[in-house]
Amino acid sequence: MYVAVKSGEKAIDQAHSWLDETRRGDTSIPELSVAQIRQQMGLAVDRIMAEGSLYDPELAALALKQASGDAIEAIFLLRAYRTTLPRFLASLPVETNTMAIRRRISAAYKDLPGGQVLGPTYDYTHRLLDFTLLANGERASTPPSDETVEDCPRVLDFLNSEGLIESPLANSCRTQSDDSAPADLTRQPLDYPAGRDLRLQALARGDEGFLLALAYSTQRGYGRNHPFAGEIRQGEVAVEIAPEELGFPVIVGDIQVSECDMINQFIGTETEAPRFTRGYGLAFGNSERKALAMALVDRALRARELGEDVVSPAQDEEFVLAHCDNLDSSGFVSHLKLPHYVDFQSELVLLRRLRKEFEERKSGRQGPKVNTTSKPGNQDEPSMDNEQRREVKQA
């Protein structure tokens, strides 16, 4: 009796309890607490929050623990939670100009008001394994100086005051829906062409690896846009709401964000003087790589609006927006693990029939005429291997 597909219910239960055991690992090793993950795996927690689109370090740390450290699985947990939350109201736009800065650098100017502030960065570390950490030793660390960071005016504002860069409020930068509230792709289906607000939302939630690869491709010539990292800043910003009945804004909390202003190649027309263009990236937490990649891809996606030829994947809105979400992609790729017996059986039936007809033709009997000049390569054709294809062609 064939029983392989039976007892699915029992199999799932067994798999879950085995998973719990595997996640915990050796019980002679102390269990990780959510607080430890939050404190000591901060960059992982930040990525979960950024791509999970939910600012909650504790829940992100919990998700990471529950997912055995698998970022995409943790993002999934957080998103599935987020989608059930009620929405009371929208905050006011966060004002990153008044950010409490932890890090602020510009690659465009050597020195500038506010100065360059390296902050806690891995940038200039030598990537040598630190065996002190392996031996569970705490390295004596000198506390960072408590020198407060001066006010940091925005680098792109210097350029803007001279007219050297497009204004952040220029038509080309506005959302398509202008005065109305920004669109939200978690509530409304994505429609093309998407406004920049939707594009930025999709990128902010998008997979860091995918965006990084796309950003890299623009640097290698697939939609080159000559970027300079005008300013990267990281720190705390206040989130404000303005309930109608109050009539004035109140701060509901502070969040950590990473922001990147990219200065890109200039444009000019007969009627407009040449000026630099902008790309923008913003992500929750310390997610600088993500913010940089996002800014490059944002700029690449503005190709059509800026009158550039759309020739590369990073400039192609439908390509980027439809494929940047890692829950979309991991879900659909992993669904190949689900049974496809029925479709596969359908292909087998056809393939056997085609082979039978082929054998009949070969042995001289009449069969349907086969066009020998047809080209292979249609995506939708049944899964014939090359040998089979050759046989059909030779017939």
Add this chain to the structure above:
Amino acid sequence: MTSAALNHNPDSQNDSTGYNFAYLDEQTKRMIRRCLLKAVAVPGYQVPFGGREMPLPYGWGTGGMQVTATIIGQDDVLKVIDQGADDTTNAVSIRRFFARTAGVATTESTREASVIQTRHRIPETPLSHGQILVYQVPIPDPLRFIEPRETETRKMHALQEYGVMHVKLYEDIARFGHIATTYAYPVKVNGHYVMDPSPIPKFDNPKMHGNPALQLFGAGREKRIYAIPPFTRVESLDFEDHPFEIQGWDQACEFCGSDHSFLDEVVTDDEGGRIFICSDTDYCNQRFETGARQEAV
């Protein structure tokens, strides 16, 4: 939609899970119901909807689940199948999800069910008036593999520009002597929209035509809903000299002896041993039990 779904009290919370009845909040259900109404009004047209993130992965039935969650009421009886079977792991998982979040009765019997969520099959037992069949759809647009751009395919549907689809089928005939599409075989609904029937085998296509049950299709990742109202004309695309045909087997089901149902092939050894069994487990069991009773008499 059953009267139970319409009479359902939206404030009722499912105490055991802390989530709303059938997981989705009532605002979301309302949005989806509006899309369902539009889909029923324009048969075969893909209605964009604000698909939510479900606690199951995209590609694993999130679209079908959102439709089911929206239409199901406390008095409904739910059946979930995957590849025709009630006991495949993903069918079990989805059935459990609704048993847990909605507390509805579940069944494996096609006849007893008021809502049937399916992946890749239409049950062999004919459906009746009042039943709803909810399909899980991976790629809702039948033109997607010919034209990957949504902006283009929407225009093509609006203008009924379906020549490319016939060219594709013709190329199959020219190359293989047959139309080589064996599942997700495109259909024309109510004489207008060409529709992807989800990856059901073409064996099941004729069952969609004039079916007394309401057929709803949900694509979660692609955020599209479409529908075939009861008793709607559904034609599989073909040519006069190459009429649509369904696959058949030389064998009969090993268990129930059926020679007219869709059969799955089971490899029994590594020496070419094969048996064939019904993919529809409920249909097979019914026939098996009926047969056993008749033998006993």
